[in-house]
Amino acid sequence: MALKRPVPTLFVARHGETPYALEPKRMRGWSVDIGLTPKGKLEAAELGVRLLKLGVTHVITDDLKRTSLTADYVARALKVEPIHDPGIRPWHAGELEGQVVADVQHRIRYFVNNPHECVKGGEPYKTFWDRWGDAFYHYLGRAKETGERWVIIGHATECLSLPTLVEGGGIPWFTAEDPKPAALFSINALQPFSVETL
16 A cells, blocks of 8 residues: 655744844844744754654755754754755845834835835835745745645744735735744645645
8 A cells, every 4th residue: 555645735934932022022134133042942943843743855944043043953853954045034124123113113014015115224025025925936836846845944924924925915014913933834735725824
């Protein structure tokens, strides 16, 4: 009797806890390049064990500390080398980065609603959205082509964007709470019509 092959799947996980989780919610991005807390390291190691049990064979991340460190723990559990792709980077929100979100929410909303306008010291929101969408669909396609299970270790905004990417639609404005550190989502690469929270 032949063993049933696992369904090709793209998983997307948020990085482990950072020191910013211990403060009022702040705008993250590129310049706020912080590592993981001891709890975040433990979450990353536990995420690796979960993904090993799920049969994941490829790990993709960007080059920022919080995601790279999380991916290193995951890759160690899977006994693979992580793939570093700058397409996974979050929105480069320039001068808004590091600010308390409640204090600059109106400015964040302005740049999301005017996605071609550039934040001083950063990039237009549409640049992020296009970069992330291209990376997401590339790796969804790789999971389908290889018949394997892949994981992207990314950021809160990317996790929140998954329903819009999968179901279609314009650039979203995120009102939901950030997913918990090391939160995990899955998309069936053969029928990518919905997002499952694991």
